[in-house]
Amino acid sequence: MSTPIRVWNFMGLRYWAGGISILLVLISLASFVVKQLNWGLDFTGGVLVEMAYPQTVALEPVRQALHDNGYHGAVVQYFGSSTQLLVRLPPQPSQEDKQSLATTLVQQLQAQVQQVGVVKRLEVVGPQVGDDLREQSGLAMLIALICILGYVAFRFEFKFAFGSILALFHDVIVTMGVFSVTGMTFDLTVLAAILAIIGYSINDSIVIGDRIRENFIKMRGLTPIEVINLSLSQTLRRTIFTSVTVFLVLIALLVWGGDMIFGFAVAMSIGVVFGMYSSIYIASALLLVLKITKEDFLPPVEVVDDRP
Numbered sequence: 001m002s003t004p005i006r007v008w009n010f011m012g013l014r015y016w017a018g019g020i021s022i023l024l025v026l027i028s029l030a031s032f033v034v035k036q037l038n039w040g041l042d043f044t045g046g047v048l049v050e051m052a053y054p055q056t057v058a059l060e061p062v063r064q065a066l067h068d069n070g071y072h073g074a075v076v077q078y079f080g081s082s083t084q085l086l087v088r089l090p091p092q093p094s095q096e097d098k099q100s101l102a103t104t105l106v107q108q109l110q111a112q113v114q115q116v117g118v119v120k121r122l123e124v125v126g127p128q129v130g131d132d133l134r135e136q137s138g139l140a141m142l143i144a145l146i147c148i149l150g151y152v153a154f155r156f157e158f159k160f161a162f163g164s165i166l167a168l169f170h171d172v173i174v175t176m177g178v179f180s181v182t183g184m185t186f187d188l189t190v191l192a193a194i195l196a197i198i199g200y201s202i203n204d205s206i207v208i209g210d211r212i213r214e215n216f217i218k219m220r221g222l223t224p225i226e227v228i229n230l231s232l233s234q235t236l237r238r239t240i241f242t243s244v245t246v247f248l249v250l251i252a253l254l255v256w257g258g259d260m261i262f263g264f265a266v267a268m269s270i271g272v273v274f275g276m277y278s279s280i281y282i283a284s285a286l287l288l289v290l291k292i293t294k295e296d297f298l299p300p301v302e303v304v305d306d307r308p
């Protein structure tokens with residue numbers, strides 16, 4: 001005999017959750033307008049140099065020396081340890097040859113830091129390449145959302161597809177909003193995390209949607225709220241186990257993955273939390289707003305004219 005499942009009243013908090021979601025989205029959009037995103041070198045163009053030294057290097061003298069020598073906007077920070085420097089330099093109006101700019105920047109670092117350094121990484125990205133990447137990344141996210149909308153609408157019906165896509169937009173906007181508010185660098189690894197979040201979130205929504213459709217057809221005498229609460233309670237264990245498994249991997253990436261994929265791990269962590277949340281309080285709760293009924297999940301009845 002199977003153990004009875006405890007039914008949680010998830011939909012009892014849907015108005016509070018909706019208010020929180022609207023607030024988070026508004027804060028994110030306001031931050032996009034005021035602060036924008038801290039675009040990484042992949043999107044803005046410029047020069048990136050990673051130097052390794054045998055001893056600890058003080059950051060402030062290096063920053064001041066680069067500024068005094070005309071390298072405006074240079075970002076100097078430690079990379080992994082206090083003996084490794086990461087210097088990001090945006091495009092300079094007085095320098096047309098980016099490769100020459102990179103070579104000169106390395107020479108300046110060698111002159112200012114009184115140690116023999118080793119160039120571990122040297123990247124040069126033109127501003128046109130950065131602009132193209134921004135346009136293509138936005139197009140990639142838009143195409144992914146449109147394809148998912150078509151798939152969910154085909155597999156379920158439009159009301160559920162609308163809620164699922166709205167949940168995806170919510171997850172993407174809030175995740176990017178966190179990066180905008182905190183000023184963390186938004187680079188290609190973070191973009192990859194955003195696309196992964198879209199896939200993770202829609203997978204959770206589809207699992208829950210399958211159970212909601214099954215229960216709407218099978219259960220009789222229950223209200224839509226009761227059907228949705230029952231469906232969410234039945235899939236809760238699966239959702240928790242999946243999220244915990246993903247979080248264990250993300251914690252390992254955050255602690256031991258290094259600075260190169262730190263942004264990816266942060267974005268994925270935010271996306272996993274909000275992906276689970278939006279599947280419940282956006283994709284599922286919107287079914288009540290759209291007045292979902294059992295008939296919405298039934299296949300259309302084919303009328304056969306058997307008259308002679």
